[in-house]
Amino acid sequence: MADDKKLVSAITSMEDDFAQWYTDIVKKAELVDYSSVKGCTILRPYGYAIWENIQRIFDGMIKETGHENVAMPMFIPESLLQKEKDHVEGFAPEVAWVTHGGSEKLEERLCVRPTSETLFCDHFAHIVQSWRDLPKLYNQWCSVVRWEKTTRPFLRTREFWWQEGHTIHATKEEAEAETLQQLDAYETLCRDYLCMPVIKGRKTDKEKFAGALDTYTIEAMMHDGKALQSGTSHFFGDGFSRAFGVQFADKNNKLSFPWQTSWGISTRLIGGIIMTHGDNSGLVLPPAVAPIQVVIVPVAMHKPGVLDKAREIAAQLKAAGIRVKLDDSDQSPGWKYAEYEMKGVPVRLEIGPRDIEKNSCVLVRRDNREKTFVDLDQLNTAIPEMLEAFAQAIYKKAKDNLDSNIVTATNLDEMKAAIADKPKFVKAMWCGEESCELEIKEKTGMPSRCMPFEQEHISDVCACCGKPAKKMVVFGIAY
């Protein structure tokens, strides 16, 4: 009987069906609900709270480096979108259009922003006149719309929430430094807060952002060996400035075009967290972004003193700055254990009559279910220590997964063989020709992910054509 119920409520195991496992977690951890528009999901309170924590952390980071938040309109006139040729060609196929306002047919149709470069450029043209006006370090938190063909919660939705930074600088060097600084900020966010190791590098010309001179990326590896592009940072050169007529007078009163960047991370990161840390009991959340860091489960809570003690502990932890939830609902303890494991809460605190007698409680870690008996007087130090150890442990696990799923290959056959059983990152040398990149994609199924900053010498020649190699490239199957 008990076993039957477990079967009913259990999620699909990731070994059986990774995609279904992912979908099960998304639903059962109450992160999203589907809406009545395809590809547009509702972020439920628990899912949105994770995003709020990511926002809070990253917003703090960019404020530290002098960025300011703004809010741009969500509509872009068609003529504005078309000013930069590469940009519009890249995005046109997936923009949504507004043709009517109420009963009025619009003279010029408006697209719902797929990204806001054009809006920022148009604005910069209004406000930038002099070198004294530079740089502008802007960012906005918003949602954008891209009419994707197939959609999956967090990973690919038609509307998604993100931040987009847009900066404009007097010199090329300054803009390039900004591009890399923000890429580093993304790496820090992923590594130190989301416990996700990433590979940092530059995109090939084929894979770079529409309108960018250089696109940089952080690539994370999921449990199943697939890649997730987790953040990108673009250097635009002065191409957008020229297209939009943004000019400034330098100190010698000479007119020149300023240099621009843009960079973004999105709610896709939540999908990355799920597929990096989750297990067959559900979600596993990094403490820094977990909406609940410690859940208190009272045992035999009808017995005198139990609930009072649980409330006392909750108040104490809250005062210590820990995000804590006391679940005093009338579900059984076992039900609560399973529920908060599904929701990925890092630490569970059990408190019952037997503990109270000993002035202690039980702490259980979500990642390994290790139980520790802790004196109640020690909680304020024991819990932060456990959260820190937890964060390090899940980072290490993710790092091990990354390290053990990167292989090298010197030719197409080796590349194919490397991913025969499961997807991996494959490092291979490349001559720099797009034709080879295309051929590799066609013959191995793997597009290039990036040219890592940390280059290695695997061989002298391109894995595809055998001509002298210029770069080591990481290839992989991506979400």
Added chain:
RNA sequence: CCAGAUGUAGCGCAGUUGGUAGCGCGCCUCGUUCGGGACGAGGAGGCCGUGGGUUCGAGUCCCGUCAUCUGGACCA
């Protein structure tokens, strides 16, 4: 966009050759419980995704459409 699958109660499903809808979980009430998804007794809840068609009669057959899932192509 292409291919396959699926839409029946909140969730998971059953529903026979077409005859007017059922099970488990969940939910509500009361009681007993509480250290790994507790138990009993009552109870509420469904235009069978949606629009047409065939038929005396459609959850069931036919056509369209929408959504979701899976896999491709495309992309944060």
